[in-house]
Amino acid sequence: MARVASGKEVLEQAKALLVNARTIEELNQAQAVVLPLELGLSMEQTATAIGTSIGWA
Template structure:
């Protein structure tokens, strides 16, 4: 059984993806994690910045 992922784990993974992203989708994925955690943006604000809708 896998352990729970912490916010720190997600942050580290997103930072790595941000540096290695090869597609726009990969970049948006990293931004979707980083913007709320690093800049305290709401999900609505983050979605607007990365041009996606909130589900």
């Protein structure tokens, strides 16, 4: 069973961080929130897109 993405309460903050990220870690964190919630990517797809493990994403 696939995990359902959660985090809608921080979605706007994550979108702002996409633009203002100062490090790759900040960018990856923001992408891990935005990609599944905005684009409907699975956690596996999100992890692949940002180059991290599924557990991290």
